[in-house]
Structure formats: structure tokens, C-alpha cells
Amino acid sequence: MSAAPDLDDAPSRNGAPAPAGAPGIDWSPLWPHWDRRAALMRGAGAPPLSPQRAFALIARAAEPFRAGTRFMALPDVRFYRDGAQLRAPGDLLPGAEDRGDPQRYLQRVRERLDGARFQLRVAHPLFLDYPLWARTRELLAPLFARLGLPALPVEASLWIGDADAATLGLRLAPRHVLIQLPLLGACALRSWRARPAAGRAPAQALRARPGEALCWPGRHWHELGDEGGCLGLALRVPVRGGDAMIAAKDALADSIDAELGADERVAMLAFPPPRAQPGATELAPLARVAAAMRAAVASGALERTLRAGWLERASAGALEPVPVPRASSRLRAGDEIECDPRNPLLRQREDAGWRWAVAGHSFAMPDHPRLDRLLAQLRGGAATRVSALCARESGRGVDPDLVAVLQRLYELRGLRRCGDGEEA
Known part of the structure; x- marks a missing residue:
């Protein structure tokens, strides 16, 4: 069992409480x-x-x-x-x-x-x-x-x-x-x-x-x-630690697959083997894989992969596979939206920006004061119109980049639109 990583402050990290009157289990x-x-x-x-x-x-x-x-x-x-x-x-x-x-x-x-x-x-x-x-x-x-x-x-x-x-x-x-x-x-x-x-x-x-x-x-x-x-x-x-080792090994393989997986070939060594030891030329394909693995660990790529996977798992309550995003339905300027307490947004520092996760899905986001203000408004608790949340600082129209952020959070069920059914 694991404690949460260094996450941004978010309400209900362990999941929303059951609806009033919903039967539960006394654990x-x-x-x-x-x-x-x-x-x-x-x-x-x-x-x-x-x-x-x-x-x-x-x-x-x-x-x-x-x-x-x-x-x-x-x-x-x-x-x-x-x-x-x-x-x-x-x-x-x-x-x-x-x-x-x-x-x-x-x-x-x-x-x-x-x-x-x-x-x-x-x-x-x-x-x-x-x-x-x-x-x-x-x-x-x-x-x-x-x-x-x-x-x-x-x-x-x-x-x-x-x-x-x-x-x-x-x-x-x-x-x-x-x-x-x-x-x-x-x-x-x-x-x-x-x-x-x-x-x-x-x-x-x-x-x-x-x-x-x-x-x-x-x-x-x-x-x-x-x-x-x-x-x-x-x-x-x-509950057994050996499975964690396998998961880390698989994550390491995934992190180098994009670099070597498509083009690399299995090393075909001389057979029967010569009396002399094979030289570096014969073992070069294996050596390149080993070098890529060392680089992935040294550069922090493996750690970033594991941290991103953990953030997704934390937002899903470890219940995987996770549902696909809801069917696309465009948010309009006049729609009133609010945070869905069942799916709190989790954030984690990643390089110079953030990684956001909702309901088992994650994506990278920049570090920008306007995004911080947007999240503060959403977490205020009151349903708010899209036009008010995404208004340009000049007061003229809405910022399409902020609308795109809200659209993504809505599709991942981090937001709900007033009037939508609970099944969405």
C-alpha cells in the first residue's frame, strides 16, 4: 500500500463519499x-x-x-x-x-x-x-x-x-x-x-x-x-512486492520502446559459437538496449513514467481498467458547470509544468497563473457559466485555450454540466 505522492491540494483525494442513503460497507x-x-x-x-x-x-x-x-x-x-x-x-x-x-x-x-x-x-x-x-x-x-x-x-x-x-x-x-x-x-x-x-x-x-x-x-x-x-x-x-518489480520492469521497457522497439532487431550470433569470444559487433544490438535502459533511469524518464502511472491510479482509486471518456458533447458559453465531487482533479509537478489526472486519465499541462485561477474558481463549489470562467482579461469574448481545458476536464468527468443526468 502506498501513500499519495506530492500532489496539489485537491478536495476528496480518497474519493467522494457515497450519496446520502446509499448503502455501504463497515470496513x-x-x-x-x-x-x-x-x-x-x-x-x-x-x-x-x-x-x-x-x-x-x-x-x-x-x-x-x-x-x-x-x-x-x-x-x-x-x-x-x-x-x-x-x-x-x-x-x-x-x-x-x-x-x-x-x-x-x-x-x-x-x-x-x-x-x-x-x-x-x-x-x-x-x-x-x-x-x-x-x-x-x-x-x-x-x-x-x-x-x-x-x-x-x-x-x-x-x-x-x-x-x-x-x-x-x-x-x-x-x-x-x-x-x-x-x-x-x-x-x-x-x-x-x-x-x-x-x-x-x-x-x-x-x-x-x-x-x-x-x-x-x-x-x-x-x-x-x-x-x-x-x-x-x-x-x-x-499485496506482494514481487509484482511491483514486474511493473517497474514493464514501465522501463515501455520507456525505451519508442526509441528502439520499431527498428531494433534481435542479435543473431554465430552458431556454433567460435572458440574466441564474440566481439562487440555481434553484441551491439543488446548493448544498445542496455545503454537505452541505463539512460532512461539516469535521465529520470523511468521515474516520470512511474509517477504519471501512479497519479492516474490514485485518481482511479486503483480500479483498473478505467472507463473511456464520455462521448464528446461540446460545452457552450452559456452552460453552467461545476466540479464533479466523484472525480476530483489531482495534480503533480512534472518538469517545468504539471500533470493533471481525472478518473484514471492524465495529461500534461503548463504552469500558468491563469490556470491556477481557473482551478480556484472551479473549486469554489458554485456552478459557473463557461463564459465567466473563460473570459479574456480584456473583457472581450472567451479564451479558446481555457475553453479547451474545460472541455477536456468535462470529457474526463472531472466537471459536470448542470442538467446532465448522473449516468453521464
Whole structure:
């Protein structure tokens, strides 16, 4: 877990509070047990996310998979039955015949499978539905405000099924802490500190209903089950340092790829190797890569890449992938706009200017007093007309450069226009 970098002062850095009356989770019972043992957190007695909306997202993600297996695709859709994954589940996936009803889907698949237990899991779906993504980020904000925000992405999945322990089998996720929030029905967890022998009683057995959450160390062996049909949200929070090394290595590779990646060729050395050691000519391609890596570190390019990535992650609450910007809709001079408290703007010094980030997207900006005044006006809290925010100092018309800044913040959902719906 990481503290924030040296950020510009911005309200609600850990995410906006949930809307009044929105159910949440009381994470406080987790503090003594984080990454040590399983714990049950109770909430407001109602699901923190809409089960119908979550099922609609599952159906949307599954639609292209009904025609056949897709590889290297996001979201990733997997259907499990009897301890194995079905590679081409076809119409066992949700479709129009389910009419958007998760209970209808559960009943249909039970009948098709003659009562066999099953579970459908969809990995990384939230970027397709901004309101669900934003609500999940709000839900996790109190947890990360206490523990710190992970420096690596949090993986989110949705699942639906009536699995028993044999459906998914005994599992281990040594690099993560795992969280499950049932939205419909109930889910059960059995965990052991070491791989259990057959018939051995679990060290812990917990059950969660809608409005509650289960959390446990992934390095403990565990079995998961659904009770009476369940739909829920699952989260994997990274906790092992080895993954950070891999992320830094990938960032270094990306930083030199633009310079060498397009033209560089793999070194083809003499074979069988001569008795004499190969000279510098044969190893020159590898030496150029090594030199570029050293230069990227020495020049600060790697650090800038890592800091920019962290700023984006902080603005997204570590929930990645992030939704694409909203569909372009031009701001007009008479529009009234205000900061969207769900998506506070974060700024970080970068070279002679700034890097701004909103909802997982970042971009470079110059250091200019007029931009500072614009942000101060926006953060004043009152809805203001575009024409007033972007008025030229001469008083004649609006500054198109400032309008472009507002347009970008609006498309990234850092601003909202009065009259726009909450779904935008």
C-alpha cells in the first residue's frame, strides 16, 4: 500500500463519499485482520451495488462469447461446471431469453444442466459501465483511506451461479487479498492456512449476505460456494512486492520502446559459437538496449513514467481498467458547470509544468497563473457559466485555450454540466 505522492491540494483525494442513503460497507472489523485471517464485514443490510445493473453488465460482457471462445479479450468470461472450465459455453451464458432477470437466468441454466452446480465469472467488466465503476470506487474509498491505496491495480470481477465447493475447487491466490460482496443470494468461504488433507475441517468458515463482505488472505487455501444462487462482486487487492518489480520492469521497457522497439532487431550470433569470444559487433544490438535502459533511469524518464502511472491510479482509486471518456458533447458559453465531487482533479509537478489526472486519465499541462485561477474558481463549489470562467482579461469574448481545458476536464468527468443526468 502506498501513500499519495506530492500532489496539489485537491478536495476528496480518497474519493467522494457515497450519496446520502446509499448503502455501504463497515470496513472497521477488517483492520486487525487485513492480510492475516478471514473476516466478515457487515453493511447497511442492502446490496451496495444494483444486482440488476450488475447482471446487465455480465450479459453485455458475455454476449460476444455466446458465439464461441475469445482469447486475450477484456472483459474475460469464464463458465465453470463440475470443477472444470467450459471453453465454449454458448447459450449457457446470459442472453435475451433471460430478460435481464438474474433469477430467471439461474433457473434456466439449472434446468439445462439437470441441477449440476455452475458459476459464471466475468473479469475486468467495470470499465464498460461508468456508474458501476464509480460506485465501486466510492465503496472502496474508506478501506483505502485507512490502509493506503495499492500501487498496483485492483482487479474486479462479477460472478453469478450456484457453485458448491467442487465447482471451482480448492484455490490459492498468494499475491492478493480477496474480497467478495454478494449482491443477490449468499456466498460462503472455507479457508485453511495450509493445503488441507481430504476431510479436514476448515480453520475458518464464513458466510455473507447482500450488504456484507468477506475478506481473506489469498495465500490461504480456500473453497468458495454460492447458497441458493448468488450474484456478486469480487475484488483482488495486490499485496506482494514481487509484482511491483514486474511493473517497474514493464514501465522501463515501455520507456525505451519508442526509441528502439520499431527498428531494433534481435542479435543473431554465430552458431556454433567460435572458440574466441564474440566481439562487440555481434553484441551491439543488446548493448544498445542496455545503454537505452541505463539512460532512461539516469535521465529520470523511468521515474516520470512511474509517477504519471501512479497519479492516474490514485485518481482511479486503483480500479483498473478505467472507463473511456464520455462521448464528446461540446460545452457552450452559456452552460453552467461545476466540479464533479466523484472525480476530483489531482495534480503533480512534472518538469517545468504539471500533470493533471481525472478518473484514471492524465495529461500534461503548463504552469500558468491563469490556470491556477481557473482551478480556484472551479473549486469554489458554485456552478459557473463557461463564459465567466473563460473570459479574456480584456473583457472581450472567451479564451479558446481555457475553453479547451474545460472541455477536456468535462470529457474526463472531472466537471459536470448542470442538467446532465448522473449516468453521464
